[in-house]
Amino acid sequence: FDFNNIDFFLLPNINKRFQEESLDLINIPEKKRLSSVKFRHLEFDQIISTEHPYVINNDASNEIQNLPYWIIEWLRETFTNNIDFKDNSFPKKIYIDRSDASPNIQKFRKIINEKEVEKETANEGYKSIILGNLSLHDQIKYFYNAKKIIGLHGAGFANLVFCQPETQVLELKPSHAGDVIKNLAIKCDTNYNCISVVPEKFNLKNQLGHIRISIEELRKYL
Numbered sequence: 709f710d711f712n713n714i715d716f717f718l719l720p721n722i723n724k725r726f727q728e729e730s731l732d733l734i735n736i737p738e739k740k741r742l743s744s745v746k747f748r749h750l751e752f753d754q755i756i757s758t759e760h761p762y763v764i765n766n767d768a769s770n771e772i773q774n775l776p777y778w779i780i781e782w783l784r785e786t787f788t789n790n791i792d793f794k795d796n797s798f799p800k801k802i803y804i805d806r807s808d809a810s811p812n813i814q815k816f817r818k819i820i821n822e823k824e825v826e827k828e829t830a831n832e833g834y835k836s837i838i839l840g841n842l843s844l845h846d847q848i849k850y851f852y853n854a855k856k857i858i859g860l861h862g863a864g865f866a867n868l869v870f871c872q873p874e875t876q877v878l879e880l881k882p883s884h885a886g887d888v889i890k891n892l893a894i895k896c897d898t899n900y901n902c903i904s905v906v907p908e909k910f911n912l913k914n915q916l917g918h919i920r921i922s923i924e925e926l927r928k929y930l
Contacts, residue, residue: 709756711735721745729844733787772888780895783869788852791845798849799835804859808840816916819860819880820908825921829858832930839864851875858929861885865892873897878929882907882917901929 717736722728722743731741742750761779763771803826806818819825826836834856839847851857851867854875859865861881868877869892877893879902893900903925907917 711740714740714756716740716742718742718744718747718750725840726844726847730787733790733844769886773886773891775888775892775895777895780869780892787844787848788870791848793849793852795849796853798853799833800853800855801829801832801834802850802854802857803829803834803836804857804862804864805836805838806860806862806864808838816918817860817862817882818918820918820920821923822860824923825880825926828923828926829930834858834930839867861889865889868892868896868898871896871898874899876901878902880919880921881905882919884917903929 717740719727719731719741720743722731722741728738731738762774762776765771805826830836837850842850847867848870851870852872854871856876856878857868857871858878859880861879865877865879868875868889871877873896875898877889877898877900879889879893879900881889881902881904883904883906885904890900890902903921905919905921907919
């Protein structure tokens with residue numbers, strides 16, 4: 709569709725920085741963005757609706773394991789067009805610090821001994837980054853330039869689509885978190901490993917739970 713011929717785009721809540729930046733990159737003008745949180749009832753002459761590209765049985769937790777390749781390719785092509793990748797100042801080793809996660813997530817999923825984990829990774833030359841403090845451009849550059857990436861199971865790993873092949877990825881996760889990050893990492897041609905831990909608290913059969921990482925096991929991957 710020619711976006712110039714679309715009057716408005718009805719979207720989920722769009723109050724996060726990365727949401728606004730991603731809409732900027734695909735040239736959807738701010739004046740045409742409507743938040744479905746604010747605008748609950750609308751009257752229109754025509755609506756063009758999209759369906760989910762791969763969740764067809766209303767079971768997102770299971771079907772997200774089958775992310776199609778074309779989405780990865782589209783994200784890479786769309787969001788890297790205007791980015792200069794000649795900048796080599798970005799670190800080769802990064803640790804994803806999730807201290808910016810929402811209170812609800814931190815309440816139910818965290819690394820109990822995270823300070824110890826961060827200290828160990830820092831000793832091996834890893835730079836801790838808080839993705840929520842970075843522009844979308846910089847997030848893409850961090851993952852594109854990284855050779856090794858470590859972090860707790862979470863949405864930040866979506867940036868793996870911007871990694872170069874053979875990047876080493878280590879996911880720290882509750883044992884019930886599933887293989888969504890693993891499957892994405894494999895489809896992005898990265899080298900994936902994980903430390904999977906039975907949660908000490910909130911031992912629920914989903915992606916939640918507080919985990920304690922064995923520093924001895926962590927050192928094997930560092």
